[in-house]
Amino acid sequence: MSDTPSLADLRDQIDALDSEILEKISQRAHCAMQVAQVKTAAGDTVFYRPEREAQVLRRVMERNAGPLDNEEMARLFREIMSACLALEKPVSVAYLGPEGTFTQEAALKHFGHAAVSVPKSAIDEVFRDVIAGSCNYGVVPVENSTEGVVSNTLDSFVDSSLRICGEVELRIHHxxxxxxxxxxxxxxxxxxxxxxxxxxxxxxxxxxxxxxxxxxxxxxxxxxxxxxxxxxxxxxxxxxxxxxxxxxxxERIEDMPDNSTRFLIIGRESVPPSGDDKSSILVAVRNQPGALHELLEPFRENGIDLTRIETRPSRSGKWNYLFFIDFAGHAEQPEIAALLQQLSAKVADLKLLGSYPRGVL
CATH class of the missing domain: 3.40.190.10 (Periplasmic binding protein-like II)
Structure with missing residues (x-):
């Protein structure tokens, strides 16, 4: 007699496991509803916590034993978390539209399909809607691996009070x-x-x-x-x-097979540390010899990993420039706080755009 289970036995196992999964998801949803009640009673109106969700997804990927790969497993949990969050309070997300754009795809990848996605015709409209409170968050493209930076997004941060509270990278197939x-x-x-x-x-x-x-x-x-x-x-x-x-x-006619676009999540609140974070700053330097070297030297001295630097013309005068800089770490870490203080003494102006979890998906 063979020890190999029959098809009927395997289907019975799957049915039993499905019942267990259903029960556990329902229990999780009830917990989410209780979280909403506790937060409401405490006067906490912020239901979406980027740092908490990043921690949960990282833990899922660390504990995943297969055969599903880490990213696929994280996507499944992303949708469960999205549905549970909607029981607390549905998240509204403005994105660069119309419906069907890669930016909407990035928004759904980051927030899950239970989020309410709201199309906007321009990047500055996304910023305006989030500032006004019409939407809780916004999603905007910031750079493409083939074509480089999205200037409209960087320029929108210059006069905006919004914070970067997350990032998501999307493989782009044309x-x-x-x-x-x-x-x-x-x-x-x-x-x-x-x-x-x-x-x-x-x-x-x-x-x-x-x-x-x-x-x-x-x-x-x-x-x-x-x-x-x-x-x-x-x-x-x-x-x-x-x-x-x-x-x-x-299908897939893009010239570069690894063509990807990075998107930023923008919101009104600062994000606490998640344990694996990035920070973004906007810096105006004085127009003098060695200004860029003086700007970057503190990163080397403190061993801080620079992940991106972009230059944009300043509106304050001809041949003056702004630098958009991304680096590893969170502004609440002592070494990062010291770095920001050191930089502030060297430059004409420094603006912290946000500290946020490094992209998980």
Whole structure:
């Protein structure tokens, strides 16, 4: 007799495990509702805690024994946490729209599908909605691994009181798509966002060198236009494909296979340390020889890991510049607090944009 369980036995095991999982998720949801009651009684109106969620997801990944990989397991828990948080208070999230953009995909990846995602037509509108309290948080793109920094996002921080409270990285896959009415043999133009067209430049040169490349406000807008035309195509992602009922002629046409975009989560509150954090600052330096060296030297002296530095022209005068700097650590750590104090004495102005958990997913 074989010791291998039968298909019926395995299905019985799965049914029993499903019942246990269902019971545990329900218990977790009841705990979440009790958390909401305790917070309300204490006058605490902040229900979403980025540092707490980052800690939970890291612990899930550390304890995961497989066969599901760490990221897949974390995504499952992300959705459970999102649904439980919605029982406390649904989180509203403004994002650079319209519906179906990569920014919406990033928002759902970070907050889960129980969050209420609200599309906005421009990055500054996302900032305005969060400042006004119309939405709890916002999601904006900040840099792409192929095309570099998103200037509008950096510039929006200059006069804003908002804080960075999280980050999420999204692998960007572009597809060449057509609508139900498209004549595939007579495609004369392709719509997409300017950055997406740039990220697929070599592929377009090789496969459709003669068609017109039309830059539009977003990839979702490109997909929307194509849905009603007969001679055009769109370069966009999976969400736009599904939303507008398009067909992929070619998949993953981006020139760089590791093409990724980093998004920032913006909110009104500071985030406590999570144990693995990053900080972002905005610095104005005096226009003098050696200013950049003097700015960066304290990082080397204190052994602080610089993860990114970007330069933007200052509005205060010609040839004056602002530096956006990301580095490892949290502003509440003694060594980081000392670094910020040291920098403040050397520069014309320093603004802490936020300390936040390093991206988990």
């Amino acid at each position: 597809h060449f798509m057509v609508g139900a009415n498209t004549n595939r043999d007579t495609i004369t133009r392709v719509y997409s966002h300017a950055q997406s067209l740039a990220q697929c430049r070599k592929w377009l040169d090789a496969n459709y060198p003669n068609i017109e490349r039309v830059a539009v406000s977003s990839n979702a807008e490109a997909a929307r236009r194509v849905a009603g035309e007969w001679n055009s195509a769109a370069i966009a992602g999976d969400m736009s494909c599904q939303l507008y009922g398009l067909t992929k002629l070619w």
